[in-house]
Amino acid sequence: MIPSHPSLRRAKDRAMIVLCVLALGIALIPLVSILTSILLNGVGVLNLSFFTELPAAVGESGGGIANAIQGTLILIATASVIGVPIGIIAGIYLSEYRESKLASVVRFFTDVLTEFPSIVIGIFAYTVIVLYFRSFSVIAGAFALSVIMLPIVIRTTEEAVRLVPNNIREAGIALGLPRWKTTTRIVVPAARSGIVTGTMLSLARAAGETAPLLLTAFNSFYWFSCMTKPVASLSMYIFIFSISPFPDWRAKAWGAALVLMLMILTLSIVVRYVTRGRYGLHA
Amino acid sequence: MQAISKRNNDARLTSAQPVSFKPLAILSHGQRLTADRAFKLVAGGISSIVLVILVAIVFELYQQSRLSIDAFGIEFIWGTVWDPAISEVFGALPVIYGTLVTSVLALLFGVPLSLGTAIVLSELAPQSLRSPASFVVELLAAIPSVIYGLWGIFTLAPALRDYAYPAVQSALGFLPLFQGPISGLGVLTGGIILAIMIIPTVSAVSRDVLAAVPDTQREAAFALGASRWQAAKTVLSYGRSGIIGATILGLGRAVGETMAITMVIGNRFDIFTSLFEPGYTMAAIIANEFTEATFDLYLSALIEVGLILFIVATTVNVVARLIVWRSMKMVRGAVLE
Numbered sequence: 111m112i113p114s115h116p117s118l119r120r121a122k123d124r125a126m127i128v129l130c131v132l133a134l135g136i137a138l139i140p141l142v143s144i145l146t147s148i149l150l151n152g153v154g155v156l157n158l159s160f161f162t163e164l165p166a167a168v169g170e171s172g173g174g175i176a177n178a179i180q181g182t183l184i185l186i187a188t189a190s191v192i193g194v195p196i197g198i199i200a201g202i203y204l205s206e207y208r209e210s211k212l213a214s215v216v217r218f219f220t221d222v223l224t225e226f227p228s229i230v231i232g233i234f235a236y237t238v239i240v241l242y243f244r245s246f247s248v249i250a251g252a253f254a255l256s257v258i259m260l261p262i263v264i265r266t267t268e269e270a271v272r273l274v275p276n277n278i279r280e281a282g283i284a285l286g287l288p289r290w291k292t293t294t295r296i297v298v299p300a301a302r303s304g305i306v307t308g309t310m311l312s313l314a315r316a317a318g319e320t321a322p323l324l325l326t327a328f329n330s331f332y333w334f335s336c337m338t339k340p341v342a343s344l345s346m347y348i349f350i351f352s353i354s355p356f357p358d359w360r361a362k363a364w365g366a367a368l369v370l371m372l373m374i375l376t377l378s379i380v381v382r383y384v385t386r387g388r389y390g391l392h393a
Numbered sequence: 394m395q396a397i398s399k400r401n402n403d404a405r406l407t408s409a410q411p412v413s414f415k416p417l418a419i420l421s422h423g424q425r426l427t428a429d430r431a432f433k434l435v436a437g438g439i440s441s442i443v444l445v446i447l448v449a450i451v452f453e454l455y456q457q458s459r460l461s462i463d464a465f466g467i468e469f470i471w472g473t474v475w476d477p478a479i480s481e482v483f484g485a486l487p488v489i490y491g492t493l494v495t496s497v498l499a500l501l502f503g504v505p506l507s508l509g510t511a512i513v514l515s516e517l518a519p520q521s522l523r524s525p526a527s528f529v530v531e532l533l534a535a536i537p538s539v540i541y542g543l544w545g546i547f548t549l550a551p552a553l554r555d556y557a558y559p560a561v562q563s564a565l566g567f568l569p570l571f572q573g574p575i576s577g578l579g580v581l582t583g584g585i586i587l588a589i590m591i592i593p594t595v596s597a598v599s600r601d602v603l604a605a606v607p608d609t610q611r612e613a614a615f616a617l618g619a620s621r622w623q624a625a626k627t628v629l630s631y632g633r634s635g636i637i638g639a640t641i642l643g644l645g646r647a648v649g650e651t652m653a654i655t656m657v658i659g660n661r662f663d664i665f666t667s668l669f670e671p672g673y674t675m676a677a678i679i680a681n682e683f684t685e686a687t688f689d690l691y692l693s694a695l696i697e698v699g700l701i702l703f704i705v706a707t708t709v710n711v712v713a714r715l716i717v718w719r720s721m722k723m724v725r726g727a728v729l730e
Contacts, residue, residue: 123620127517130625133509134526137596140549140589141533144540147548196442203436210433216440218714219447225642225710226703227649229676230450233699236683237453257446264443288425290432318537321651321676325683345539352543353656360547367540378535382528 145371152368155361165331165347168356175366177333181342182370184334185251185327186316193256194263194309201267201308206293208272217268224261231257232322240326246340251327258319259312266311270304271297307381314377318370320345344370450703458697460690469697475662475678477686483694485701487662491580491672492702495654496647498584498668503591503647504640508629510592511599516611516625527600534593542656545586550577550657553585558669573667576659581668583658587650591643598642598717602635603628605721634723638716645710649702651676675702 159174166173200220204213235254240246274297282292298305323329328340329350344366351363465472465483472484514527554577565571606628614624629636659671660681675698686692 119620119623123622126622126625130509130512130517133506134513134530137506137510137530137533137589137592140544141529141536143548144536144544147544148540151547196439199436200440200443203433203440207433207437210437212437212440216443220443221714222707222711223443223447225645225649225706226450227651227676227706229649229651229679230454230699230703230706233457233679233683233696234450234453237457237696238449260443260446264440289429293432314535318535318539320537320539321680324680328684345537348539348543349652349656352539352546363543364547367543370537371540374535374537375532378532 148364148368148371151361151364155365156368160362160365164333165362168359171358173362175344175347175362175369177330178342178344178347178366179369180334181248181327181330182317182344182373184248184341185255185323185343186313188248188252188337189255189259189316190309190313192252193259193312197260197263197312198267198305198309200260201264201305202271202293202298204264204268205271206297220261220264223257224265227321228254228258228319229321229325232325235322236325243338245338246326246328247338248327248334248341249337251323251341251343254322254326255316255319258322259316262312262315263308266308267301267305270301270308273304274300303384307384310377310381314374314381317373317377318345320349324349344373454696454700454703458693458700460693461697464690465694469694470701473664477682477688477691481688481690483691485675485694485698487664488673488675488678488698489701490664491658492648492674492676492705494580494665494668494672495583495587495658495674496644498581499587499591499647500640500644501588502585503588503643504595506588507592507595507639507643508599508636510596511603512625512629514596514600515603516628517621527597530596531593533589534597538590538650538652539656541586541590541653545582545653545657546578549586550582553577553582562669569666570668573669575669576671578657578659578671579669580658580665580672583654583672583674584668586653586657587647590650590653591646594646595639595643598639599632599636602632602639602717602720605635606631632720635717635720638713638718638720641709641713641716645706645713648709649676649706651680655680675699 159172161174161179162176163172163174164177165175200216204217204220207213231254235250235257239250239253243250278300279292279297282296283289287295323343323346327343327346329346330340330342332342334341347366348363348370351359351366354360461469461483469483469485470489471486472482473486474480474482474484475487476482510530514523514530518526554575558575558577558581562571562575610627610631611624614627619627654674655677658674658677660673660677661671662673662678663670665672679695679699679702683692683695686695
């Protein structure tokens with residue numbers, strides 16, 4: 111191979127580096143644009159009644175997203191009650207019994223489940239729960255969300271527990287503690303902050319999910335009434351109001367997007383703050 | 394408190410009766426093994442719920458689409474009629490085609506941007522900037538799909554319609570791909586929004602793959618007088634298979650993405666030729682028509698679309714995982730040798 115001329119080589123080096131940095135810049139344009147669009151369009155809608163009132167009928171002024179906020183919180187809370195304990199225990203199992211055959215099978219299929227199209231999980235919840243109750247319901251929505259949260263909780267818990275140094279386990283065993291007690295009393299508490307992080311990440315993810323709710327919890331213009339009835343949620347509110355033909359509704363969709371985005375960003379940034387320095391070296 | 398326990402210890406040590414010394418573990422060795430085994434069994438049982446859910450999903454999807462499978466057979470895949478109103482005939486080719494085209498567009502736009510980003514994050518940026526920059530890119534992944542859709546309808550689509558698309562049409566309008574009226578909402582806009590959404594996944598996995606390439610490769614390249622780009626190229630070719638895996642992982646994301654694409658693609662059941670035309674994807678037709686499916690065969694046909702979507706997305710993802718996993722193992726293995 112004939113080496114290219116040094117100045118040509120330097121020029122090519124510069125050009126490619128500029129292209130790479132440009133790629134990063136272009137990749138960040140949507141982020142900046144999305145955040146500023148939400149801020150510009152959303153802030154004008156916010157006022158006290160937006161947070162405290164039910165949606166108004168078409169043509170009426172005012173109205174808010176109070177029931178959607180309530181619905182999102184209920185859906186997430188119910189989903190965590192189902193998904194988080196299972197996820198944490200499974201994550202502990204995957205880390206502490208990682209040599210077992212079951213662990214590697216579960217780990218692989220957990221990854222498969224992570225990448226499932228969320229609408230397929232919605233169909234599943236529909237056929238299992240909605241068809242059973244013959245109605246869209248909170249339970250069905252929460253079930254779908256818990257299936258979405260499960261793999262996130264499992265993998266982050268596994269990572270967190272695995273990071274606990276082995277000599278802590280050995281110390282527990284050496285003190286005569288049985289292995290299960292070493293795990294539950296010493297190893298898991300040491301990994302607590304990592305487990306909390308994973309749980310919060312999964313909450314952030316579930317809060318923004320829309321596709322599965324479309325087939326399960328659907329939507330409502332009223333307050334939460336019971337677990338077997340449909341319920342409103344911020345993400346469904348954004349979807350329905352944004353594809354409506356009314357300018358007032360579209361403006362409100364931006365307002366709801368701002369509220370949802372603030373919830374999710376708060377969770378992400380808290381997670382970032384909690385794990386700061388802890389995983390930095392590995393990341 | 395400490396003083397007391399110390400005194401107790403002393404008392405115990407001086408005591409004439411060794412019986413007062415309590416062992417730490419009350420259980421016998423055998424009992425302890427049983428408790429350990431029980432714990433492992435319970436935790437393993439709970440972990441297996443993941444497998445149960447997966448099997449149940451596959452079973453339910455198949456079971457509920459039986460009606461449609463029996464009615465249309467394999468022709469469902471290349472049927473181009475979707476008529477719930479009169480003939481009640483269903484075929485999925487246009488939505489399969491729409492999914493395919495938008496996903497390929499997503500890779501076309503998204504992968505080069507992700508690769509450039511990954512190279513900056515793992516090779517070029519100063520060490521102190523890498524972690525915050527990665528966090529910012531990953532914020533893109535934290536934005537819910539429905540908010541991408543909202544932004545797509547009201548910010549992205551009008552901007553593309555007014556500025557980008559007319560320019561593209563006047564330059565490349567001789568190709569059938571870029572002919573016809575421009576509305577802003579259509580296949581190309583769908584592909585672009587998918588591209589944006591796969592960037593965090595593809596760039597994060599590629600960055601990890603590049604970061605796993607041993608430093609000896611970089612050092613060797615620099616020692617031979619390579620420029621920074623040439624060194625990065627060496628690293629890239631070393632992590633090639635992992636990057637292919639990351640790309641396929643992005644493809645899986647794009648195939649299954651629902652809300653954003655539903656909101657911008659225009660939702661017309663048709664085999665389009667121009668990218669400015671509206672189209673439809675598998676996920677979008679499920680999202681749009683599921684709650685309107687008024688009779689069993691209609692619902693069953695939609696669930697069969699879901700089954701196809703599931704098979705495609707899962708196959709793509711499993712292949713991607715295996716490739717990434719093998720390449721990381723290969724790269725790490727090379728370090729050990």
